[in-house]
Amino acid sequence: MEIKKLNKFLDKYLKISEIDDLSVNGLQVEGRKDVKKICFAVDASLETFKLAKKENADMLFVHHGMIWGGIKKVTGINYKRLKFLIENEISLYATHLPLDKHREVGNNIQFLKIFGINEAIEEFGTYHEIIIGYKGKFEKERNLSGFVSEIEKQLNTKCKILKFGKDKIKSVGVVSGGAASLIDEALYNIDCFVTGEPSHQVYHIAKEGKINVIFAGHYATETLGVKAMTELIGKKFGIETRFIDCPTGL
Numbered sequence: 404m405e406i407k408k409l410n411k412f413l414d415k416y417l418k419i420s421e422i423d424d425l426s427v428n429g430l431q432v433e434g435r436k437d438v439k440k441i442c443f444a445v446d447a448s449l450e451t452f453k454l455a456k457k458e459n460a461d462m463l464f465v466h467h468g469m470i471w472g473g474i475k476k477v478t479g480i481n482y483k484r485l486k487f488l489i490e491n492e493i494s495l496y497a498t499h500l501p502l503d504k505h506r507e508v509g510n511n512i513q514f515l516k517i518f519g520i521n522e523a524i525e526e527f528g529t530y531h532e533i534i535i536g537y538k539g540k541f542e543k544e545r546n547l548s549g550f551v552s553e554i555e556k557q558l559n560t561k562c563k564i565l566k567f568g569k570d571k572i573k574s575v576g577v578v579s580g581g582a583a584s585l586i587d588e589a590l591y592n593i594d595c596f597v598t599g600e601p602s603h604q605v606y607h608i609a610k611e612g613k614i615n616v617i618f619a620g621h622y623a624t625e626t627l628g629v630k631a632m633t634e635l636i637g638k639k640f641g642i643e644t645r646f647i648d649c650p651t652g653l
């Protein structure tokens with residue numbers, strides 16, 4: 404498939420021009436013109452680049468790219484990463500906030516889908532003036548501990564929990580990655596707030612606001628959108644796609 408056509412589809416489908424982001428979303432490094440295989444990963448790193456090469460990928464699609472605001476210097480880590488991609492003619496396509504926010508394949512909507520939170524779905528969680536998360540309700544109340552076990556199993560992660568709310572939960576809001584600071588929006592609004600990275604500063608807010616918070620891992624919560632894209636692109640264009648799992652444990 405021609406890289407131009409593929410980029411055009413990705414840019415439009417992910418609405419990258421509509422979302423202000425520090426990440427330079429879209430094609431960050433241009434490689435081969437013909438794309439036969441795409442690998443998908445959470446992070447741009449030399450490790451994922453090497454795994455993509457092993458897979459003979461023509462393109463690597465990531466959530467956390469390597470250009471944020473712009474490249475200031477092509478030295479050190481930047482030099483090595485760029486050199487590797489350019490020498491191996493592997494394209495790098497990155498999409499950060501658009502992949503959190505997306506209504507079909509986004510990290511947050513996928514989380515609700517996977518855990519059967521299907522009722523009263525609404526946008527939730529404003530990050531840098533953009534709503535990137537979702538909230539919704541289970542059909543029936545369920546125990547917090549059962550929900551946590553299911554998250555750990557499905558996402559292959561270890562959760563950290565601030566259990567200051569009700570045992571039985573119905574409404575859940577999720578903002579993947581490092582979004583603990585959005586707890587203010589969750590207070591008095593939902594039974595359980597889910598995000599990726601733990602943050603010390605929200606402990607007493609959660610306690611005094613009597614809310615449950617689940618930190619399910621930055622990496623783990625952001626595999627969901629990337630995996631959904633792996634499936635979508637494979638099906639839509641009939642090209643080979645593969646998810647590269649490269650967990651940080653964080």
Ligand SMILES: [Zn+2]
Pocket residue numbers: 467579580581621625
């Ligand atoms: Zn992230």
